Each structure stands twice: as C-alpha cells, then as structure tokens.
Amino acid sequence: MAQIRSITDINEKIQKGEAVVVTAEEVISLVEEYGAEETARRVDVVTTGTFGPMCSSGAFLNLGHPTPRMRMSKVYLNGVNAYGGIAAVDVFLGATEIPDTDPANQNYPGSFNYGGAHVIEDLVAGKQVFLEASSYGTDCYPRQKLEAWIKLEDINEAYLFNPRNCYQNYNVAVNLSDRTIYTYMGILKPRLGNANYCSAGQLSPLLNDPLYRTVGVGTKLFLGGDIGYVSWYGTQHNPCGARGENDVPRTPAGTLALIGDLKKMKSKWLRGVSYLGYGVTLQVGVGLPIPVLDVDVLRHAAVKDGDIVAQVVDYSESYPQGIGGSLGEVTYAQLKSGSITVQGKEIPTAPLSSYPKAKEIAETLKQWIIAGDFTLTEPVASLPSADSGKKSKPLKASK
Amino acid sequence: MVRRKLVLRFPASAVENPFVYTLAKEYNVVANILKANINPRKEGRLVVELYAEEKDYEAAIDFLQSRGVTILPLAQQIVWVEENCTQCGACTGICPTGALWIKRPEMTVSFDGEKCIVCEHCLKACPARAVEARYLSGE
Ligand code: SF4
Ligand code: SF4
Numbered sequence: 001m002a003q004i005r006s007i008t009d010i011n012e013k014i015q016k017g018e019a020v021v022v023t024a025e026e027v028i029s030l031v032e033e034y035g036a037e038e039t040a041r042r043v044d045v046v047t048t049g050t051f052g053p054m055c056s057s058g059a060f061l062n063l064g065h066p067t068p069r070m071r072m073s074k075v076y077l078n079g080v081n082a083y084g085g086i087a088a089v090d091v092f093l094g095a096t097e098i099p100d101t102d103p104a105n106q107n108y109p110g111s112f113n114y115g116g117a118h119v120i121e122d123l124v125a126g127k128q129v130f131l132e133a134s135s136y137g138t139d140c141y142p143r144q145k146l147e148a149w150i151k152l153e154d155i156n157e158a159y160l161f162n163p164r165n166c167y168q169n170y171n172v173a174v175n176l177s178d179r180t181i182y183t184y185m186g187i188l189k190p191r192l193g194n195a196n197y198c199s200a201g202q203l204s205p206l207l208n209d210p211l212y213r214t215v216g217v218g219t220k221l222f223l224g225g226d227i228g229y230v231s232w233y234g235t236q237h238n239p240c241g242a243r244g245e246n247d248v249p250r251t252p253a254g255t256l257a258l259i260g261d262l263k264k265m266k267s268k269w270l271r272g273v274s275y276l277g278y279g280v281t282l283q284v285g286v287g288l289p290i291p292v293l294d295v296d297v298l299r300h301a302a303v304k305d306g307d308i309v310a311q312v313v314d315y316s317e318s319y320p321q322g323i324g325g326s327l328g329e330v331t332y333a334q335l336k337s338g339s340i341t342v343q344g345k346e347i348p349t350a351p352l353s354s355y356p357k358a359k360e361i362a363e364t365l366k367q368w369i370i371a372g373d374f375t376l377t378e379p380v381a382s383l384p385s386a387d388s389g390k391k392s393k394p395l396k397a398s399k
Numbered sequence: 400m401v402r403r404k405l406v407l408r409f410p411a412s413a414v415e416n417p418f419v420y421t422l423a424k425e426y427n428v429v430a431n432i433l434k435a436n437i438n439p440r441k442e443g444r445l446v447v448e449l450y451a452e453e454k455d456y457e458a459a460i461d462f463l464q465s466r467g468v469t470i471l472p473l474a475q476q477i478v479w480v481e482e483n484c485t486q487c488g489a490c491t492g493i494c495p496t497g498a499l500w501i502k503r504p505e506m507t508v509s510f511d512g513e514k515c516i517v518c519e520h521c522l523k524a525c526p527a528r529a530v531e532a533r534y535l536s537g538e
Pocket of ligand 1: 477493494495496497498499514515516517518519520521522
C-alpha cells in the first residue's frame, strides 16, 4: 500500500495550522461522497472517542512523606482500600475497590454507592479526601498511624494507569433465565426482556484501526480530558479471534493499557459509577487519533455501524459458566435502532457506553489538533495483531 | 399488611417525643424514615414509610393525630439531574414507560416527566445516580 503521508508530514501540517482533521463519524459521509482514495488524499487525521465503564482502571499515587516517616502498609482513602504493597508512600487505588464496610451483595442486589472510582473522581474534582494509614513500623519508618485530609494538589505524583481500556468490540448481553440478573452489563430482565451493549461502534478507537496499524506503544491520545499514552497492549488483548472481511473483530478483541497525568484530567471524563448488584467502576473517556498514512488506514477508519457486528451472549448461564456460544450476530446499526431480534423475539436494546459523549471526545480531540495543541506520535513498538498467534488461556482451578 | 408513605408534621411541642419508638413498641408499626427535618423546639417534618397490619396502622394514625401531628399524603416526583447524567443510556432499557428515552440517531438521553409513573426502577439502575426521588407533601 503506497504511503500518502508520514506522521512527520502530518505534524508539520498541524504546526502550520493546515491539518485536515475529521471525526470517525464525519469520515463516513466523506467516503460516501468522494470515495476512499480521494478522502484519504484530503484527510490527514481521523479522531475517535469512547466514554464507557472500564473496570480495569486505577491510579498510582505518591502521598508524600510525613514526619516521622512511615512505610504505609494499609491505606484507606475515604474508607476505600488502596494497595500499599509497594514503596513507602506509594499506593495503587483500583477503580472497583469498595469499602470493607460495604455489605456488597449480602443485601442483594447491592447498590455499591461508593468505591475506588468515586475516590478518583473526587480527587480529580479537587475535593478533600480522608486518608488513614497504618504500618508495622521500622527503624527507618517508625510511624505506625496516620490520618490526614488530602487533595490531589497535595499529592506528589498521581497518574492514572489503566491495565485494560478501550475494548475493541464487546458482547451484547441478554438473559435467558426466569429471573432478573444484575451484571457488569447492567440489569438484564428475564426471558430476553432486554439487551445491553457497550461500545461506541463506528466511533470506538480500536474499531477504527482494527489491525493496530497506527496505534502502538507510546501513542498519544485523549485520556480523561487531557493527554495520555498507550503504555502497552491491555490485559486480555486477544487479536486473533474471528474478524469480518473489513478486518473488524466480531468478538471482544484488542485492548489498551493507558497512562496519563491524573492531575491534569477532568472529572467530567472520569466518573465513578455504580452497577446494581455488580459493583463500582470508572467511566473513562478515551479518544484515539488515527493518522491517515494510506488508503487502507482510511478505509478502516471509515467503518460504519452497519458493518460492525457483535455477538449476543446469555449472561444467565453461558457467560458465567464459561460455556461460550453466541445466540446470534447483530450489527451496531441494529443495536442503535432500539431493538434487535433474538430467537425470534424482538427485544429492546440499551447502551452502557455513551455515544454522544464519545462524539464530544472525538470532536474535542479534533479541535485540539486543528488548534495545533496536539501533535501525533510515532509508536515505539507495535501491538500484537491478528497474525501474532497470541491467545488468551482459561485458568484451571484446582479446587 | 399496609405500606404507606406519608409526611408527618409535628408541632413544636411534640417534636421531642420518641414517636418512632412508640409506633414500633405500642402499635407494631415499622416506620422507615425517608427524610427527616427536625429541630429541637421548632416544628418538624418527617417523611416516613409505615408498614403494619391494617388495624395497627389505623390505631397508630389515631395516636399521632391525638398528639397534634398533621398527616399528609405523599406525592413523589422523579427528578433527572442532567448535569450528573453521563448520557450512557443504561436507564432506557429499564424504564417501563419511555420517560427516560433516547433520541435517535443522535443517541442523546432525555427525561419526559409526563410519562413517568414513579416506579423508581431507574433510581438504582442509573450507574451515575443522576436520577433522584424528591418527596413533596400535599401541603
Ligand atoms: S420512575 Fe419509572 S417511569 Fe419514571 S423515569 Fe424512572 S423508570 Fe421511568
Ligand atoms: S442511566 Fe443515568 S447516567 Fe445513564 S443515561 Fe440514564 S440517567 Fe443518564
């Protein structure tokens, strides 16, 4: 495939204020009007976006040294445990952690009103958070107890580090059983009462670069309202599953591990949310810019909802029991129409990932690039793709 | 058994009486306090849900009225707090009336209070807690 432009060429145009940038939604109509080749010649960058629940998220915090010094072992922020099994005053605050006092699903379905994701949102919003720490004490770190009110600005370093974000495609969840079930895919009513899906479809980052041709380790992107970077491929990155003729995965596939400075992020794009009967998670805003290096990259970025399919999966038995299997395939165009047909029954659909906010992110990133505030990066290593042979293995329990 | 939501208005003279205790102890009425607005020596207001056998319930109401408590029926209203809404759409699959609905193809979520039957399904189904119940008495 003949290259049209390099990332260096694009950055020169960005700096001169001449780059042509469109969102992954806008590019669809351009291709319909001018064809892929002409559009690829005209457009330098396509921006994508997603704003959905991403459980595998969290933040590394360095809380600073008190006097006397302390090697914090057990650390709580607003009652939520932050993992202290690293250096003295470093902790990792996971999005899905809940207070030890939360009754969880003992009071089924639990409401999970507050957890790690909410602490992250509160910190980013500039709120005071109550820190409690304890330690066994050492000669070099004698202090054993500490309480303090802290704010994000008081913390030395705070960075978001999400091991798995931006799932490339996802299941459509339904319930075949006779009772309502409460899942990370939302509330599912009995006997195919509703279907929930969770992807921005044609705007979703990895669905627009299905073979990871432009995204790689080191790629700069929109994360939580500021800039972030791809630090690695995400956990459960599974690039070798079934794909359509347009190279788009038909099942959950690639993922990204992302990193960025929490201090610069905005609580609008990092929201703590509660899934009834399931738990707490962080709704994360991510936007990936795609440099149009050649016609193929552009064709991929112009994918539309009608050409992306997802599998309908039963979350009452097939998913929890790890049986596998799909009840059928539907397109995102069908999902967005408000109803799909499964086993001959028409059922209403609802998204969990916000399409209008995904669009706002793609639009924001586009404006950053047009204004010359955001340039593109060359990846320093590529992500395992469809030809990598990478597989996800199940865990064999011994008991 | 009956289960009713009421607004109880207490005169200043009665505010410090342990009504919830008396209702439970003497009348077998479970009083679940939904909202309390009580200041010592001033008029107080309690939004409660009472749960009891029919005859116990009636005796309890007579008792409250004999102590000068005004009892008002409760109207409840669902409020959609737009600035807290992440526009995810999760509520739209749960709302039975289409009061919370998606405009297509934009996929934006809005709330139509006219259609809402106050079933409260959305309260906990909304991950961002952007829907709230507000209690209004018939005052
Ligand atoms: S209370 Fe019931 S009818 Fe009203 S918006 Fe919520 S789910 Fe819909
Ligand atoms: S579930 Fe809550 S946050 Fe999501 S669209 Fe409905 S009201 Fe908004």
